[in-house]
Amino acid sequence: MRSKKRFETMAKREHYVVIGNGVAGTEAALQLRQRDQNSHITMLTAGKLLSINRYEFPKVFSPCGSDWRDFLLHPPEYYDEHEISIQRNIWVTHVNAAEKLLMLRHRESLSYTKLLIASGGGRYIPESLNQFRDLMEKFGTYEEAKTVSEALSKGGHVVMLGGDMIGLDLARSLIKYGFRVTVIGQEYLFWPHHVEPAEKQRFTTILQDMGISVRSYASVESIEQGKSGRKARHIVLNDGKTIDADIILSFCGLMPSLAFMAGAGVDIERGVLVDPHLKSTDKNIWAAGDVCQIWSPEENQYRFYYGWENVKEMGRVAAFNMTGGNESISTFQDEKLIVTDTGEIDSPFWQFS
Amino acid sequence: MVKIGKHKTDIQIAICGSAGDGTIAAGDILKQAMAKAGYNVIAFDIYPPEIRGFGKCVARARITSEQVYSLKSESDALVSLNDSHAIAHVQEVGRYGAVIYEDTPISDIAEGAHISSHLAPAHLPYGVAFREISERVTGSARSRNIVAVGYLAGLYDMPVEAFHHVITQKFATKSQALADSVLDGFNAGYHIGANTFHLHFDRIGTSRGKGKQSDLVMMSGNAAVARGCMDAEIDAFFGYPITPATTIMETLAHEMPKRGARMLQTEDEISAIAATIGAGYAGARAATATSGPGLALMSEMMGLGVMAEVPIVAFISQRGGPSTGLPTKTEQSDLNLAVFGVAGDGQRIILAPTNVEGCYKCAGKAFEMAEKYQTPVVVLLDLYLSNRYEAVELPKKNPFAKNCSKPITQKTNQSSYKRFKLTNDGISPRAIPGDEACMHTVTGLEHDEQGRPSDHPVMHQTMSEKRHKKLLGAVNHRGITISKRFGDKRKVDVGILGWGSTFGEILEAMIEARKEGIRCSAMKVVMLSPLPLKPINAFFDDCGEVLVPELNYEAQFASLIVGATGRQVHRLNRVTGSPMRVREILAEIRRLADKAQMIAAQ
Secondary structure, eight states: OHHHHHHHHHHHSOEEEEEOOSHHHHHHHHHHHHHOTTSEEEEEOSSSSSSBOGGGGGGGGOTTOOOGGGGBSSOHHHHHHTTEEEEOSOOEEEEETTTTEEEETTSBEEEOSEEEEOOOEEEOOOHHHHTTGGGSBOOSSHHHHHHHHHHSOTTOEEEEESOOHHHHHHHHHHHHTTOEEEEEOSTTTTTTSOOOHHHHHHHHHHHHHTTOEEETTOOEEEEEEOOTTSOSEEEEETTSOEEEESEEEEOSOEEEOOGGGTTSSOOBSSSEEEOTTOBOSSTTEEEOGGGEEEEETTTTEEEOOOSHHHHHHHHHHHHHHHTTOOOOOOOOOOOOOEEOTTSOEEOGGGOOO | OOOOOSSOOEEEEEEEEETTSOHHHHHHHHHHHHHHTTOEEEEEEEOOSSSSSSOEEEEEEEEESSOOOSOOSSEEEEEESOHHHHGGGGGGEEEEEEEEEESSOSSOBOTTOSGGGGOOTTSEEEEEOHHHHHHHHHSSGGGHHHHHHHHHHHHTTOOHHHHHHHHHHHTTTSOHHHHHHHHHHHHHHHHHHHTSOOOOOOOOOOOTTTTSOOSOEEEEHHHHHHHHHHHTTOOEEEEOOOTTTHHHHHHHHHHGGGGTOEEEEOSSHHHHHHHHHHHHHTTOOEEEEEOHHHHHHHHHHHHHHHHTTOOEEEEEEEOBOSTTOBTTSOOOOOHHHHHHOSSSSOOOEEEOOSSHHHHHHHHHHHHHHHHHHTSEEEEEEEHHHHSEEEEEOOOSSOOOOSOOSOOOOOOOOGGGOOTTOOOTTSOOOOOOTTOGGGOOOOOSSOBOTTSOBOOOHHHHHHHHHHHHHHHHGGGGOTTSOSEEEEEOOSOEEEEEEEOTTHHHHHHHHHHHHHHTTOOEEEEEEOEEESOOHHHHHHHHHHEEEEEEEESSSSOHHHHHHHHHHOOOOEEEEOOSSSOOOHHHHHHHHHHHHHHHHHHHHO
């Protein structure tokens, strides 16, 4: 009798599955635990590490040295204390919303009662650059960031294609650590900030004052492997000029990571479409963070919101609503690019807590 | 060529799979290669009683640059070749340890059946497509264990040349195509492992041999016994297979005929001991090997060996008991049977080595002692020691003496020779049957000096005293460690007294305790009968509290010591089928140290 009763109790427990362990997913898992202490919570991530603070990745270039433990949002004990099962190196290949099942790459199926998509976004590479992607380094994970830092010799030259705010955050750190940085491109410069053309010139000048070389009106014609004894990469611009670089990084904004949602029966545009409660078109699926497009009644359109504070709030609201709440996402951080008293660029997207 | 770091090496790897997955073979390549590269290696394999198909196999190897004495409680990496078995072992992986597993199972698996969902947050997951790589590179999934070893070697920057050497040697008798295929599988895994981002912090550092190929040989306890037998020039071996002693017979069956010696598999253990006694009586260096159930069957004949003063050697590898018990699990519960298991007062020599090198020495010295003291000598092993592998450096010069029997100085006539002559040391000059000048009688009955049956009360008293007295000299037998003390040599709060395979864990615990500032000392007792009472009593005199950890329920060694010395001990007994955990012994040392301090303060 006792075991039957226990089984019945277990059967009633919610199983919240959170895909992604970034800021949104990590915050959601905590909120889920606080609001439903009897539940089973599983976080899935394709990475090998626990939740990590990507905003601090530029520190991999610090001469003081660091390892991945310095970047953890929480120590391993945190997950045990909060009874959050964090499963890493897990790739979701398909979501069967009708049967509330996740299909995993290693051929295991995982059932859920409520699902939060918080898988974030990966680097976006414009079509014109896609043919050169193998000559561009990645910087999205700790392993990738560390690999770049180890490949870059002292005072080395980094070329950034695009120059979004993630890249510019890295650029200012690289300058501080004594590296050279050149930014090429106009279209993605300062993304996701919406900067008027007149202002863009002013901010570009400030970037140059900060020590970052900007070729805003140039575009890449070709990228080649550097010749022996020269730098590793050779870039030919559309104006015929060339640049040699040790490392080339693409910073042209983010592309939501949701290939696994194809065929799930959930409405998707560029991201997962959710209402202001962050609920998708499936009653058991929510989305938060860089992966979702939220309906904005004021703008009468779906739109993305970026930045630490925004995605953290999304994680909180989604978890609140997954546990029976009814809250709309409403407060977002200021999205304006600013100039500090010392004359440097600053962005709310660089802030984290 | 991998650059070896300058830091010390201490990494423990566990490989877990199902029987038939090649788990033990993978572990064997790992330990052989690392020993070849000059590292100290202690390894222990666990396998199921079933032959094939579903039982669990675990191969563990601790690879170090410094001398260590046991496996660690926690492994630094676990390789899963079968998740259904390996999931239970995830918990043995330490903080920031790696769990390496198959990432592309061949078929759909049930929820929760994949190991990735069982990792602790502090574990590091390394999923690898072992099967796919093996199929792609070797044309078969069968080499996925080799791919796994290669990946492991690459991931931990292990010296690749040593692996190539061991694999080539291991497959030397197979076709070249097969050997090449296995090497391809290893190299494919190695390449992927070496190019995987290393999140773990353990690295292979310096070796004992400082990177040079060394004279260290990876050897199991049973292999060391067989080698000791061969170096002692064994003439005859009789045995009947039983886990975990079988490999002694298997090895000798292969080696003895090369030297013209004889090995016979008998129909049972009774025949084996009977034939051994017969050969020993005839002057051969003779031995048998069995486990606890076999020793039970041999008890009666063992008594004949004592009474007839026939030199023989019996290697007994203990396993979980009683009866069939736990055939593939370790235990130290046959001590009472070994020491007391004969009819009457049948004392004989009992040796219990504590490590693989000790197995070699005890095996060879057992023949010397059997001849010198004219008695059966039991060498008491256990599964953990029989199957444990260590990197050992064997002596270049054969350390074992030949023909240790007390010589006959005077040959007069047939009637004057006394096979059981009463002497000061209790040892009689020994003649071999067939010597016309030394005709004598041998019987299981009590007898007089010439071997003729006698139930005279004085004769039985005298002969009993002779058979016991002659053994006393054995505690001073040269060239073998009878007992040895480690750690603090002065007064200490805690002493740990141990025997057999558990002593490795005892030493590790003592070393840890000393690092914590606890005044402690450990003593191993290799000769369990007769007991070396002088050093044991001296040890008790120096220790505030004495702890006796052993793998049996009845505290057999502790009781033996208490009975012989009248001293008090603290018992620590486990019968889990696994070696004693260092941390359990350490916890007990801490408790006793506190107690000793409190008593001292009063």
